Amino acid sequence: MGIIRTEDLTYVYGEGTPFRKVAVDGVNIDIDEGEIVGIIGHTGSGKSTLIQHFNGLLKPTSGKVFIDGEELFADKSRLKEIRFKVGLVFQYPEYQLFEETVYKDIAFGPKNMGLSDDEVDRRIKETARLVGLKPELLDKSPFELSGGQKRRAAIAGVMAMEPKVLILDEPTAGLDPHGRDRILGLIKEYHAEKGTTVLLVSHSMEDVAKTVSKILVMNDAKVFMYSDRSSVFARSEELSAMGLTVPQVTKVFDRLRAMGIEFQDEVFSIDYAKGLVLRLLEEKRKNLD
Amino acid sequence: MIKDITIGQFFPGQSVIHRLDPRMKLLITVLYIVMLFIAKGFSGLGAGVIFMLIGFLLSGIPIKMMLKSVKPILPIIIFTGILNLFFITSGNIIFEWKFIKITDNGLRTMAFMAIRIILLIFGTSLLTYTTSPITLTDAIERVLSPLKIIKFPAHEIAMMMTIALRFIPTLIEETDKIMSAQKARGADLESGNLIRRAKALIPILIPLFVSAFRRAEDLALAMECRCYRGGEGRTRLKQLKTAPRDYFALALTVIFIAAIILLNRYSPI
Numbered sequence: 001m002g003i004i005r006t007e008d009l010t011y012v013y014g015e016g017t018p019f020r021k022v023a024v025d026g027v028n029i030d031i032d033e034g035e036i037v038g039i040i041g042h043t044g045s046g047k048s049t050l051i052q053h054f055n056g057l058l059k060p061t062s063g064k065v066f067i068d069g070e071e072l073f074a075d076k077s078r079l080k081e082i083r084f085k086v087g088l089v090f091q092y093p094e095y096q097l098f099e100e101t102v103y104k105d106i107a108f109g110p111k112n113m114g115l116s117d118d119e120v121d122r123r124i125k126e127t128a129r130l131v132g133l134k135p136e137l138l139d140k141s142p143f144e145l146s147g148g149q150k151r152r153a154a155i156a157g158v159m160a161m162e163p164k165v166l167i168l169d170e171p172t173a174g175l176d177p178h179g180r181d182r183i184l185g186l187i188k189e190y191h192a193e194k195g196t197t198v199l200l201v202s203h204s205m206e207d208v209a210k211t212v213s214k215i216l217v218m219n220d221a222k223v224f225m226y227s228d229r230s231s232v233f234a235r236s237e238e239l240s241a242m243g244l245t246v247p248q249v250t251k252v253f254d255r256l257r258a259m260g261i262e263f264q265d266e267v268f269s270i271d272y273a274k275g276l277v278l279r280l281l282e283e284k285r286k287n288l289d
Numbered sequence: 290m291i292k293d294i295t296i297g298q299f300f301p302g303q304s305v306i307h308r309l310d311p312r313m314k315l316l317i318t319v320l321y322i323v324m325l326f327i328a329k330g331f332s333g334l335g336a337g338v339i340f341m342l343i344g345f346l347l348s349g350i351p352i353k354m355m356l357k358s359v360k361p362i363l364p365i366i367i368f369t370g371i372l373n374l375f376f377i378t379s380g381n382i383i384f385e386w387k388f389i390k391i392t393d394n395g396l397r398t399m400a401f402m403a404i405r406i407i408l409l410i411f412g413t414s415l416l417t418y419t420t421s422p423i424t425l426t427d428a429i430e431r432v433l434s435p436l437k438i439i440k441f442p443a444h445e446i447a448m449m450m451t452i453a454l455r456f457i458p459t460l461i462e463e464t465d466k467i468m469s470a471q472k473a474r475g476a477d478l479e480s481g482n483l484i485r486r487a488k489a490l491i492p493i494l495i496p497l498f499v500s501a502f503r504r505a506e507d508l509a510l511a512m513e514c515r516c517y518r519g520g521e522g523r524t525r526l527k528q529l530k531t532a533p534r535d536y537f538a539l540a541l542t543v544i545f546i547a548a549i550i551l552l553n554r555y556s557p558i
Contacts, residue, residue, distance in 0.1 A: 018301065057469050080475065088473040095463075096470040098495035108492065112475030143499070157474060 001069055003033040003165055003197050004054055004086075009063035011049055023049040025221040026063070033164075036191045036198045038208035041218030042243040047201045048091070050218065051167050054199075055086035068164065084113050087163030091170045093154035097142035102133065102153050105142050109161040120160075127156040130193070131186050148179040152186070159190065166190070167199040172207055184211050209233070209247045209268035217244070230266040249273050298358070300418040305534060306348035307419045311428035313535040318416045320542045324549055325405055325412075332556045333549040334401065337408050340545045345411070350418050358414035359407055366403050373399040426450040431529065444520025452508070460501065467496045 011024040024046045031037055041047045052058040053065050056072045056079045065072040067082050087109075090096065099105035103124060110120045128138060131152040137145065142153055155171065168187065172180040188211055191198045202208050208215060215232040217224040219242045225232060232239075236246040236254070246254075253267040253276075263280060267273050301307075306314075321340065328334045345355065359366075373395055380394030417425070430447030437443055471492045472478065478489050 052469065055473055057472060080477070083473060083475060088470075090466060090470045090473070093470065095496055095500055096467055096474075096492075098492045098499075108471075108476075109474040112477070161474070 001066070002030040003068055004031040004199075005029070005066040006053070007064040007066075009050075009053060009065060010061050011046075011053065011058060012061045013049075015061070022221050024053070027223050029216065029223060029226055031197065031199070033197055034195055035214055036188075036212045037200070038212035038215045039199055039201045039218065040203065040205065040208050040215060040244060041224075042203055045218040045242075046221040047203075047218050048169055051088065051169060051199065051201055054165070054167060055083045055088050057088070084161055085163055086165045086167065087158040087161050089155050089158045089166070089168040089171060091173055093158075093171075094142075094147070094150035096157075097150060097154055100141060101139050102128075102142050102145070103138040105153065106138075106157045106160050109157055113161060123160040123162065124156075127160040130159065130190055131156045132182070148175060148182065151175065151179070151183065155183070155186075162194075163196065165197040165199065167201070169201045170203070171200070172202070172204070180207065187211060203244075205239075205245055206247045209250065217242075229268060233266070233268075298354075298414070298417050299421045300350055300354060301421075302349055302419065304347055304349045304419070306344055306415070308534075309419075309538055310529055310531045310535045311420050311424045312431055312529060313531065313539060314416055314420055315425070315428050315432055317538060317542050318412060320546060321412045322409065324542075324546050325408055327546070327553065328405075328549050329553045330556070331401065332552045334404055334408070336545055336549050336552060338404075340542070341408055341411050341415070343541075344415050348415060348419050350415065354418060355411055355414060358418075359410050362406065362410060366406050369402050369406070370399045373402055422454045423451060426454065427527075427529070444523075448520070456501075456504065459504070460497070463500055464493065464497055467493050 006027050006029050009024055009027040010022070013019070013021045013023050027050060039047050039051065049058065053060060053072070054067065056065075059073055067086055070078070070082065072079070072082060097105050099108065106124045106127060107120050110123050115123070124138070125135075128135065133149065133152055133156065137149065137153075142150060145153060151171070155168070159166065171183050171187065175183065184207060187198060187200060190196075198212075200208060200212055209229060212229070214226070214228050216226045217232060217239070224238075224242070225235070233246045233250050236251070239246060245251075247268055249270055250267055253263075253265075253273065257263065261280070263276065265272070265276055267276060309317075321337075324340065325334070325337050328337055374391060375389065375395070377395035377398055378390055378392060380392040380397075382390055382392050383396070384391040420428075426447050429450070430443050433441065433443035433446070468478065476489060476492055478486070478493075481489070
């Protein structure tokens with residue numbers, strides 16, 4: 001059994017009012033420990049609502065959620081404990097910063113866990129290094145940082161709790177390409193170093209394709225499919241029908257294959273594409289020789 | 290959840306009541322309140338009930354919503370009821386026990402007051418259920434605009450109300466998000482004594498204020514970019530127009546007031 005499992009999870013907003021809306025509809029998923037998963041779907045497809053069930057911020061209208069084998073809401077007093085297991089970074093997390101210094105802000109989560117000061121200190125220093133915040137920034141007010149730094153400080157605040165599952169909701173929203181690559185890079189690094197389960201919610205296929213190994217596609221409050229990258233992108237036509245696009249570079253190489261160029265690789269990033277093109281050219285030259 | 294709070298409690302619809310000119314609705318509501326206060330007996334109040342029922346039936350608002358609006362003031366109704374019941378000592382004594390005296394006058398006043406308060410709430414709720422808050426502020430601005438002669442800032446007040454109304458849902462959503470984010474970081478908002486709970490609000494209030502200030506600044510800039518210079522010489526996208534039905538509604542209201550005055554005179558029970 002995986003670390004996150006749901007059984008017929010359904011959530012309805014505004015039950016009994018004219019504004020009733022089914023946000024999550026009969027979702028059954030099972031995510032294995034150590035996996036890095038992308039959750040993708042266009043705006044309003046229920047991604048954000050779904051992930052808020054994973055640490056008990058929302059209570060399912062019907063159905064069940066199991067974290068690490070334990071059912072959520074079975075025992076309310078365990079909820080706080082489970083929240084420490086599942087770290088949730090919200091959209092625009094920089095708007096949650098409130099302390100006088102970055103150091104204190106990152107300490108907020110670990111302190112709520114009741115850790116010793118030494119342990120809190122160790123975690124802050126480690127996560128600050130992981131997210132690339134220089135030690136001198138830790139004594140500054142979070143409101144003095146740049147946009148990208150604020151975002152990384154806020155992510156560090158959740159990472160410092162060392163959750164078994166880290167969920168990030170649109171962590172790159174509103175950042176420039178450089179900031180976006182930096183955040184995605186640090187998420188990959190974090191996953192590689194800690195080996196914990198990571199869920200990355202996004203509506204950008206490009207972002208997801210670069211970072212994750214498996215993809216969960218949400219459409220109209222339902223799970224459309226949950227599979228590895230290549231089998232998801234193989235259904236590009238269905239994806240574009242629901243307003244999602246396969247990364248441009250993948251499209252280009254699909255087309256090349258259709259035109260008769262032979263290669264086995266699945267291409268998801270520009271870097272990989274570059275390597276592949278160079279390799280194919282090399283092979284061609286050898287064949288010519 | 291915090292999102293479930295309804296502010297302005299507008300209930301969208303297409304009924305005649307919904308389509309009445311908001312200025313007229315405002316005026317009629319004021320006249321309706323006057324009607325309730327000049328009614329001296331149950332017969333007059335009965336006319337008020339009929340008037341309210343006409344509006345209610347035409348509006349298509351579910352009865353559940355109307356009853357919900359009375360719920361918050363139920364304690365007030367009960368409290369005034371008890372006061373009237375025990376402290377009015379005139380009239381025939383119905384029940385007496387030690388120092389407690391209940392008279393027929395007391396019972397009458399209790400019932401009268403309770404009905405009057407409920408009618409007041411129903412009537413005003415009907416106004417807010419059938420008029421969107423933005424339309425309502427627009428109407429308030431128009432009704433208050435004659436006061437501009439004595440330098441009363443009618444436009445500015447209406448604009449402030451509009452902005453406040455516009456941002457209430459936004460800020461509620463924002464609060465909800467920040468609360469979720471801090472809860473995800475293990476903030477405990479529900480337990481502990483008063484001081485601990487107040488302290489637990491800091492991680493929510495600071496980001497909320499920061500964001501409110503940021504939004505205010507952005508909004509002020511955006512308004513200036515679009516050359517907003519106050520109400521002077523401003524025209525409107527949606528002109529309020531009165532239709533025959535508005536005058537019909539007004540006439541009906543006046544007839545009811547006249548009826549109540551007559552009832553007060555000839556059947557003052």
